[in-house]
Amino acid sequence: MRSVHRGRVVACFGKEWAVEDKSGRLVLAYPSVKCRELPCIGDLIEWESIDSQRGRILAVLPRITCLVRPGRNGKPRAAAANVDQVLIVIAPEPKFDLLLVDQYLVVGESQNIKPLLVVNKVDLLTDEARGCLLQELAPYRSSYPLLTVSAKTGEGIEALRSALKNQTSMFAGQSGVGKSSLLHVLIPNQAVRIGELSAITRRGRHTTTSARLFHLPDGGDLIDTPGVAIFGLAGIDPQQLARGYREFRSFIPQCRFADCQHASDLGCAVRHATETGAISLDRYQRYLKLLAKLPEIS
Template identity: 50%
Template sequence: MTELQQGLVVSHLGKGIAVEVGEQTMLCQTLRKLDTVVVGDQVLLSLSGPEQGRIEQILPRRSVLQRPSRGDQVRPVAANLDTIFVVFAAEPECDFLLLDQYLAICENCNIGAALVFNKVDIPCNGSILEELKIYEALGYRLHRVSAKQQSGLDELKQVLRDQTAMFAGQSGVGKSSLTNALIPDRTLRTNSVSATTRHGRHTTTAATLYHLPAGGDLIDSPGVAIFGLAGLSEAQLAWGYREFQPYIGQCKFNDCRHAGDKDCAVRAAVESGSISATRYQRYLKLREKMPPANRS
């Protein structure tokens, strides 16, 4: 029996998958019976030719990020992420509803979450700063940076060491500028993977894993600006609000929706000021955005 080698999936190239095995990058195909292989997966592969292989097995994932697919389906986009860094800025205007959506998904996917406030060189609305204090009080780490002025990046590099991370956020907040600042030779590296695997041009929407110069891995996924509520149930959405968690078990009814329900401990905590009213209002909005099948 052929001995299987372990590798790390670093990119999708057309119909092939680029897998790093030690210092070598190989172009691989997958067994049809396998689930979707995604960037960040650790896999076992067999050799099928020079610098070519076949993925035989996906090793257990410690986390997986999904996004909505056709119909009510979801599909994985990245695996084994430790932290998603939600990037936002004063311009374009900060979408706190989207930010809460990202955080709720992280809370339910065994993925850590942190905030990156980019473009700190631009004057900022005081209400944004007040809202950010709420997230910091909840334990979300906030990094203030300017990719343009290269400020705050050294601290961010240190945090990114020894973990696999991804940037997420609305369009225009500077995710690409931030990635380019952290990986100055990104285009060169991308072209190198394509050349090594002899598979022509790398597609711009493909997720790619980069090893950061200061340590750690960054999965860059241009096509994942918004990954939706990704199949969360109503109960999972509520759990995704970190400050709700101590109160959920105190509600009178096990299936409490934390909306107009009688004797809801979450709503009582909002009324007493223990839970932010603005975060709670955004929870209600996200709940309304969920497909009816996901709501009780």
């Protein structure tokens, strides 16, 4: 009988998956007919060898967390599994979209994934501009951890490194904010890893667009995925949305109605808190926008 191994999916190439075992050996694997779920990056799986370089995936082990992206037929598809922490990267340039930031926060929170806000490219800011930016981000700083960093000068990188230690983290953020640059600073031997992956696929072109999991030198892993918006609102209901706004939480129990959606509802304590300044009006208005975007629940 063939022996069954455990491993982690460290790269996805469409119909093939790179799997790493405990010793760090990589094999190229594909799901057997027995495997009921399509694996995604970060998955823990059981597999058996076909030969020294290829394997068959027998099962995807239960996921602790799972981020989904809309699939071709509208059905959500697993995009990353077993992520502990999401790094929401923004920068002064390109101008950030706080609605997108809020969406990342809500979706992460709905999966119990810790958010970490990372403001990159702070080297571009004068002291005054930095002050203005931090002022604008004040509603986040009181409820979420936030680091200011520069991939270019190295500012804040040590703090970022220690926040990543022994966790599986994943990047989120618009293109151009500096995710690849940060990855480069955090993982100096990145090229070696990509080389190893190319060697097992024997097709370099594969490795440029795939989701990948890198090991951090101090312990922990960092996932980089191509593309941007894999954090869809599919499966999020109004209650989860409101709970994804951390500063709303202490007010929600004070709303008059248990099913309050915190919009025009009578006796809404959340809305009232925006009038007294306890909740940022900007954050609240973004909540209303996301509420309107939620898929209809039948």
